[in-house]
Amino acid sequence: MPVTYSESLDAAIQYLQQLKARGVKYLTVSPSTLAALSNGPRPSPPAARPVKAPRAEAPLRESPAKPVAPPASADEGPSIAVLAPRVPSSLSGEAKAAAMSELRERALGCQKCPRLAASRQNVVFGVGDINSPLLFVGEAPGADEDSQGEPFVGQAGQLLTRIIQTMGFPRDTVYIANVLKCRPDTPGQTAGNRKPTPEEMRTCLPYLLAQIDLIQPKIIVALGGTAMEGLFGRVVPITKVRGHFQDFRDIPVMPTYHPSYLLRTQALGVKRQLWEDMLQVLEKLGRPISERQRNYFLSSAQ
Ligand code: SF4
Structure with missing residues (x-):
């Protein structure tokens, strides 16, 4: 049976809530996933259930951490x-x-x-x-x-x-x-x-x-x-x-x-x-x- 967008969203929210309950605060989300989430569902058959608005804790943004290179004159240093x-x-x-x-x-x-x-x-x-x-x-x-x-x-x-x-x-x-x-x-x-x-x-x-x-x-x-x-x-x-x-x-x-x-x-x-x-x-x-x-x-x- 095909999985609808809203079912996927419900499953994703449930999964995120489980992570949150375990103390996970941040997740990395790929740009493509983020774009897909932002765009919402693709056109789907009319029978699809109404899409719930993502809850406050659901949208997770990605911060592509790029260690900042030290100035050319500086020594290479440890990076976190x-x-x-x-x-x-x-x-x-x-x-x-x-x-x-x-x-x-x-x-x-x-x-x-x-x-x-x-x-x-x-x-x-x-x-x-x-x-x-x-x-x-x-x-x-x-x-x-x-x-x-x-x-x-x-x-x-x-x-x-x-x-x-x-x-x-x-x-x-x-x-x-x-x-x-x-x-x-x-x-x-x-x-x-x-x-x-x-x-x-x-x-x-x-x-x-x-x-x-x-x-x-x-x-x-x-x-x-x-x-x-x-x-x-x-x-x-x-x-x-x-x-x-x-x-x-x-x-x-x-x-x-x-x-x-x-x-x-x-x-x-x-x-x-x-x-x-x-x-x-x-x-x-x-x-x-x-x-x-x-x-x-x-x-x-x-
Ligand atoms: S302001 Fe910060 S340090 Fe003070 S009680 Fe709240 S969480 Fe604790």
Whole structure:
């Protein structure tokens, strides 16, 4: 007996729901399949049942992950790529701002991590220009960020602000966010921060993904190995990948050190490495680079 389009669609939806129940979040769909799904059924005999509209979770888009080649001058580096659906944003400026604001409201009331929700002072959603070509991503808020509700406002944040300004951007013209929106709790501790767990980052990641989809930055700078782990879902040795563009949902990601690492080491070589990463970012953005910028941290004068 011939299988109708609607029967195929029902079977596909059922299969996708089974995958979803098993925790599968993303699937790769070939362009031809995607086109066929978008076009709907071919003309079929009149007896065919009415076609159901695909449910929200059914359409799966393909992001053909192409690892971004490092600039010709850079060494070949390790490459990791992420396949995930990306929402093309054709929103007007107003609609984009409204969508971001609605997302923020949802995050502010989020209770998905009960312990973090109970211990937080503020949800640290993100800050900056939602139309910026540049998105900086850190791992999680610390105590200062938790109390002020803004990412990167402590000592490391002040250093990040200096880095951004030295790149030629006022801080409020880029966007800054963390993988985790709530400060990891530190029961029994009166001071200090802790690294977010992989599960916490997985739970919170959809907020960052939605931010990325709305902002559609030209480049993401991932600050530190934990931010990379949160984005890519696996442990990423920062010393191996830093300085080499990676691909995340078709967006080049520059992994680099977390500013707090610079504060801890104070090593000129490490500062220069981070700065070289930022020079690559500027080059990829097509921004002019002054001689002074190019020579930054080549001597201990800076
Ligand atoms: S960390 Fe993220 S997912 Fe967890 S409660 Fe906070 S906003 Fe919600």
